Amino acid sequence: xxxxxxxxxxxxxxxxxxxxxxxxxxxxxxxxxxxxxxxxxxxxxxxxxxxxxxxxxxxxxxxxxxxxxxxxxxxxxxxxxx
Amino acid sequence: xxxxxxxxxxxxxxxxxxxxxxxxxxxxxxxxxxxxxxxxxxxxxxxxxxxxxxxxxxxxxxxxxxxxxxxxxxxxxxxxxxxxxxxxxxxxxxxxxxxxxxxxxxxxxxxxxxxxxxxxxxxxxxxxxxxxxxxxxxxxxxxxxxxxxxxxxxxxxxxxxxxxxxxxxxxxxxxxxxxx
Numbered sequence: 001x002x003x004x005x006x007x008x009x010x011x012x013x014x015x016x017x018x019x020x021x022x023x024x025x026x027x028x029x030x031x032x033x034x035x036x037x038x039x040x041x042x043x044x045x046x047x048x049x050x051x052x053x054x055x056x057x058x059x060x061x062x063x064x065x066x067x068x069x070x071x072x073x074x075x076x077x078x079x080x081x082x
Numbered sequence: 083x084x085x086x087x088x089x090x091x092x093x094x095x096x097x098x099x100x101x102x103x104x105x106x107x108x109x110x111x112x113x114x115x116x117x118x119x120x121x122x123x124x125x126x127x128x129x130x131x132x133x134x135x136x137x138x139x140x141x142x143x144x145x146x147x148x149x150x151x152x153x154x155x156x157x158x159x160x161x162x163x164x165x166x167x168x169x170x171x172x173x174x175x176x177x178x179x180x181x182x183x184x185x186x187x188x189x190x191x192x193x194x195x196x197x198x199x200x201x202x203x204x205x206x207x208x209x210x211x212x213x214x215x216x217x218x219x220x221x222x223x224x225x226x227x228x229x230x231x232x233x234x235x236x237x238x239x240x241x242x243x244x245x246x247x248x249x250x251x252x253x254x255x256x257x258x259x260x261x262x
């Protein structure tokens with residue numbers, strides 16, 4: 001797997017953990033263990049997204065850091081084979 | 083994938099309920115030129131689009147339209163909050179009320195439920211972009227008609243914002259047509 005796909009895969013795993021914790025917390029808003037896990041995965045995700053952003057460009061329009069070019073519109077898009 | 087933000091794109095604060103107004107504004111939720119059709123149109127069309135700039139534009143406008151679905155829904159919610167049965171009967175809102183109470187359900191002003199026949203995804207990017215420009219103008223006309231019918235400044239203000247967005251989207255789709 002190329003480095004971009006590998007890092008993206010890691011972000012997707014953190015995203016999924018956060019999504020599961022999010023849904024669980026919606027119905028268990030004072031569960032300390034789930035709150036701690038959410039904070040832990042949020043930090044891991046933030047680090048991975050920052051690395052992705054530096055190396056491969058933005059995942060959201062707001063993450064566009066290049067002041068010379070709007071890299072947000074660069075190919076490939078998620079539905080394309082890579 | 084998508085992430086939700088817990089805010090409206092533009093504020094909606096309507097002090098006076100008006101179910102009669104809700105009955106016409108609901109067309110911009112589930113009607114032929116409404117925001118739901120707009121969002122589905124652009125998000126579906128993305129897959130046939132070969133140009134990164136326009137994949138981005140369709141993604142970003144399709145996403146903004148979802149925020150407009152939420153704004154229209156907020157307008158409908160506030161226009162129909164705290165109504166008495168007499169107000170529901172007198173306003174003609176009873177024909178909606180019987181099926182949906184005051185729940186938000188996508189229908190046209192005529193009562194016809196939302197249908198995917200309100201938009202196309204033709205697999206031809208020139209055709210799709212022309213459809214999109216026409217769709218933005220049709221939605222702009224609908225907002226103009228709503229502004230002809232609405233007196234309350236609390237209603238007119240967010241409707242005028244939404245009308246303006248149709249014009250901006252029309253301009254951007256016109257530019258997309260030139261980028262090929």
